[in-house]
Amino acid sequence: MSMKQTINRRTLLGTGAAAAALTLATPGLVRANTFPDRNFSVYIPTAEGGGADRNFRAFSSVWKTRLGVDFEPGFYPGASGRVGYEIYMGKAEPDCYNLLFGNVGPEVLNWALQPPTFGIDDYIYFGQVDKDPCCLFVGAESPLQTMDDIFAASKTRKLNVGTSRMAHPASIGLLALGDKLGVDFNLIPLQGGKGTVAGAVTGEVDFSVLTSGSVIAAGDSVKTLLVFGNNIAGEALDNAPSINDAYGMDLPEMLSTRAFGIHQKAIDDFPDRFEVLTRTFKESHEDPALMEAYIATKGQPEYLVYAGVEELAVEKQAMLDLGAEYKALLTGA
Amino acid sequence: MPSDHHKPPRQIGGELVIPILAVGFTIYFFSTIWNSPWTAQVSTFMVGGILLLVCAIFFVRAGIWLVRGEGTLGVGNLFTMDDIRTGRIGLLLTTIAYVMFIDTLGFTLMTFLFLAVSMLILAKGKNAGFITMVSAAMALTGWAVFIWAFDTRFPRGWFETTMKAVLANG
Amino acid sequence: MDSSTASILVEVFFETIGYWYIIIPTILLGLIVGGIPGFSAANTIIILMPLTLALDLQSGLVFMISLYCAARMGAGIPAILVNIPGTAGAAATPLDGYPMAKQGKGQQALAISFVASCIGGLLTTIIALATMPILARVGFYMHSVEMIVVMLFGISLIASIAAQDMVKGLIAGFLGLMIGSIGTDVVYATPRGTFGILELYDGVPLIPALVGLFAVSEAFVIIEKRVIVTHEGEPKAPNWSDTFEGVNIALKRWVHIVWTSIIGLVIGVIPGAGASIASFVAYQQSRSFSETPELYGTGHPEGLIAPEAANNGVTSGTLVPLLVLGIPGGATAAIMLVVMQFHGVSFGPSLFEDQPKVGYGMFMAMAVSYVIMFLTILPLSRYMSRVTTIPTIYLAPMIIAFTLVGGFVPREYMFDMYLALGFGVLGYIARRTGYHVAAILIGVILGPLLEKYFLWSLKKSDGDIMVLFSSTLGNILWVAFAMSIILPIVLGMRRKRKLEVPAE
Structure with a gap:
């Protein structure tokens, strides 16, 4: 691991002081008239300590070496990520120094259910860090250990299924499965990935659905049974089959896509800055150091896939369409 | 009862x-x-x-x-003429001013003004020199902790911008 | 415990002691950031994340753990001395701590709080270490239905606090619960009562509410007096005897420390539950089974011991689900998880087989931190308590500035400063007209948590209210809850009868 270094007592004070001096004097790294000449603020619409936090740190650790300035994350959880976006769009200066690090899956789904105060096209996603399919999993000690167990149990009672939030691709995947099997699942929003994993492990719910990256990070305490997309992670997801293969369906992949976003106005006003961002983003993606950092933060190597402005726009639209289709079920209307 | x-x-x-x-x-x-x-x-x-x-x-x-x-229907338990005498109303007004103007004047300057004016009102104008010193010391400590060291997003004003320039060049 | 585990423990113990050069400065840092309202351990670890990641695994771990413990303890200091609870976990601390400070017993109160925190923290660390596999099972039984009852233990405090004037007490408490309901609903994220304000979608932020209701309103009240300490309680020159008196008071009540810290530990191991629940539940339990419930809220040592022992019990409790199940119990634990994963440590059932020294090391770091903290902080209490003798003409504006700033820090929204001021005005009106701010606050803090568990239960049962009585453990808790309500009334009546006979 390249970033890791061992510090003993003698060097601690020196390093501590250096680190402090560096933190305090970062604006001192001014390079006149070049972009960027100061740190970026990154608006992350979820809580710290989650999957977005891990991915952001891995990616920015590489990206910052190319840009010569640091990325300062600000976490704005609340109302399913809505608060973070509203604050980013409403309060952050559109100058290419303020970026968004969001999730194209669940967060765009919000707009389909309840439109934001800003125009949906007023921001775009420009760089995908990674994408992972959602999956269905049980706790290691759950009495339900196979899809057949789940199917049998769902005939006798309505099963409770943990999900991070109602407006989430994983919830849509489960509802589609329920449609196909002709059973009714009861979605329980457990407010975030941590709660969703904990719910399945401790038996608060019968099983859970979530983005598979967080499920892999949970290790042995859970077992994956089905993937709402292609299982490119294989063993890490217990070789669970894809929903389309297992049940002969043709559901689009239910993805959680972590990507950097930016104000459309910033692109219009500062096209040269945006060019620097997209170029260095792509370069960082190709840097072997990224894979190293990504794996170090428990990322699944197969999920680290680049995508740019066009692909992300297509995915954003797909989420809006799915949201419109399942609106009634997800809002309780 | x-x-x-x-x-x-x-x-x-x-x-x-x-x-x-x-x-x-x-x-x-x-x-x-x-x-x-x-x-x-x-x-x-x-x-x-x-x-x-x-x-x-x-x-x-x-x-x-x-x-x-x-x-x-009296409100004597909530508000009396004593509230003006003790400076409570004055303190309330300075507090409101603090949150209203911190955005324009910046964290450090506004904190200094708030502390100094409030203390002067409560002390009825006595010890002005001491109060100015204490307020300045508190405001500077606040600046050192919240702006300089921890770099929180407190509103920046004239003082913060100047200090940043001084630190960057000095 | 077999001999190999024992030898690992001994080895880890000496290794941890060897990190004194990290622990001591970190404790000082933790006490300071803990004392600043809004600056939690979690926030600080995030701010210092680059440094944490640069340290090697063991140093980073020792750093985070001692910061966590020290910040928890630091939060109690302003809560006691100037009625500013800096975190939700310290919200129950001023209930009896601040009255003590007002009586000129600030030094004793600090000593009591330090002893209760350290013994509570140390003891629960040892218990957690010894019974980890069993404790980790608690989360498997405490589901949303059971948690509803646990929350009710805490919320029932509203009624006890409101005892003198039940109607006004209930108005205060239910107003608090109503304010706590502001924000989107747990299931479908429908915004409610937000006045269209974006910053309220996530509910009322706790720190602005906390500092506004308690500290800002108090600042407007104390200017009537020359100093916080009442005239009769005018303190003597700084002396050691007050500190020892406090230590003595706390040690005499060691049984109390033990059981309230265990309440904290058990609540701490439940993923998602936290220090605020634990400290209120511990306070309520302590009061229910007390011989002198009427003394609570007037500066009763037990009313201070209970929340402080409990919230430090939570500190060790949150490590258990993290280490055994791989599920972080709270915000700080979640960040520890990120840092540990960065170093390639995977948590969960296999941790103690693959890297036992990491697992045991975390508990050991906690135990050593508590011991070192006790030795370093206790002598300081005689100086800290001098805060209460600063003339209020200087202190009141400082408290206001300090707390409004603290209201801003956790989310860094300007709106939160206005909110803290708004809560300050509400708290001031409440104080002057005989409504209990503590009752409002309990509603604001515990209301949203109660609603969350309640809605999960209802959603799970498709809206059948009988789900509340559907689990065995839940029903046992219901009976215990009923007992803890009825018993004090019965005991109180019996005591009254005894007292009345000689009095009349």
């Missing part, structure tokens, strides 16, 4: 402020969830219902005291 005849009548006007606020807020709250899914309503209708009920009981009780002459 046996009333103590030596006491001045109870100042019910002041005591009614909180229940009236509570009723107003609850009614507003209900209006926002009237057409919402049951999950948004169930516990708030329960809590709000009880709140309206206890407020109603209090209003009835207050009415009885008023009729019996055991209380008045």
Whole structure:
């Protein structure tokens, strides 16, 4: 691991002081008239300590070496990520120094259910860090250990299924499965990935659905049974089959896509800055150091896939369409 | 409830402020969830219902005291001329000014002004030199901790911009 | 415990002691950031994340743990001395701590809090270490239904606090619960009662509410007096005897420390539950089974011991689900998880087989931190308590500035400063007209948590209210809850009868 270094007592004070001096004097790294000449603020619409936090740190650790300035994350959880976006769009200066690090899956789904105060096209996603399919999993000690167990149990009672939030691709995947099997699942929003994993492990719910990256990070305490997309992670997801293969369906992949976003106005006003961002983003993606950092933060190597402005726009639209289709079920209307 | 005849009548006007606020807020709250899914309503209708009920009981009780002459609609327990004398109103005004102008003047300068002016009001103008020194020291400590060391997003003003330039060049 | 585990423990113990050069400065840092309202351990670890990641695994771990413990303890200091609870976990601390400070017993109160925190923290660390596999099972039984009852233990405090005037107490408490309901609903994220304000979608932020209701309102009240300490309680010159008196008071009540810290530990191991629940539940339990419930809220040592022992019990409790199940119990634990994963440590059932020294090391770091903290902080209490003798003409504006700033820090929204001021005005009106701010606050803090568990239960049962009585453990808790309500009334009546006979 390249970033890791061992510090003993003698060097601690020196390093501590250096680190402090560096933190305090970062604006001192001014390079006149070049972009960027100061740190970026990154608006992350979820809580710290989650999957977005891990991915952001891995990616920015590489990206910052190319840009010569640091990325300062600000976490704005609340109302399913809505608060973070509203604050980013409403309060952050559109100058290419303020970026968004969001999730194209669940967060765009919000707009389909309840439109934001800003125009949906007023921001775009420009760089995908990674994408992972959602999956269905049980706790290691759950009495339900196979899809057949789940199917049998769902005939006798309505099963409770943990999900991070109602407006989430994983919830849509489960509802589609329920449609196909002709059973009714009861979605329980457990407010975030941590709660969703904990719910399945401790038996608060019968099983859970979530983005598979967080499920892999949970290790042995859970077992994956089905993937709402292609299982490119294989063993890490217990070789669970894809929903389309297992049940002969043709559901689009239910993805959680972590990507950097930016104000459309910033692109219009500062096209040269945006060019620097997209170029260095792509370069960082190709840097072997990224894979190293990504794996170090428990990322699944197969999920680290680049995508740019066009692909992300297509995915954003797909989420809006799915949201419109399942609106009634997800809002309780 | 046996009333103590030596006491001045109870100042019910002041005591009614909180229940009236509570009723107003609850009614507003209900209006926002009237057409919402049951999950948004169930516990708030329960809590709000009880709140309206206890407020109603209090209003009835207050009415009885008023009729019996055991209380008045006075607000003496909430506000007296003493509040001006002690500088409480002054402190309230400086506090409001603090949050209103911190955005324009910046964290450090506004904190200094707030501390100095409030202390001067409370001290009735005495010890002005000492107060200025204490306020400046506090404001600078605040700047050192929140702006310089931890780099929080407190509003930046003239002082912060100047210091940043000084630190960058010095 | 077999011999290999024992030898690992001994080895880890000496290794941890060897990190004194990290622990001591970190404790000082933790006490300071803990004392600043809004600056939690979690926030600080995030801010210092680059440094943490640069340290090697063991140093980073020792750093985070001692910061966590020290910040928890630091939060109690302003809560006691100037009525500013800096975190939700310290919200119950001023209930009896601040009255003590007002009586000129600030130094004793600090000593009591330090002893309760350290013994509570140390003891629960040892218990957690010894019974980890069993404790980790608690989360498997405490589901949303059971948690509803646990929350009710805490919320029932409203009624006890409101004892003198039940109607006004209930108005305050239910107003608090109503304010706590502001924000989107747990299931379908429908915004409610937000006045259209974006910053309220996530509910009322706790720190602005906390500092506004308690500290800002108090600042407007104390200017009537020359100093916080009442005239009769005017303190003597700084002396050691007050500190020892406090230590003595706390040690005499060691049984109390033990059981309230265990309440904290058990609540701490439940993923998602936290220090605020634990400290209120511990306070309520302590009061229910007390011989002198009427003394609570007037500066009763037990009313201070209970929340402080409990919230430090939570500190060790949150490590258990993290280490045994791989599920972080709270915000700080979640960040520890990120840092540990960065170093390639995977948590969960296999941790103690693959890297036992990491697992045991975390508990050991906690135990050593508590011991070192006790030795370093206790002598300081005689100086800290001098804060209460600063003339209020200087202190009141400082408290206001300090707390409004603290209201801003956690989310860094300007709106939160206005909110803290708004809560300050509400708290001031409440104080002047005889409504309990503590009752409002309990509603604001515990209300949203209660609603969350309630809605989960209802959603799970498709809206059947009988779900509340559907689990055996839940029903046992219901009975215990009923007992803890009825018993004090019965005991109180019996005591009254005894007292009345000679009095009349």
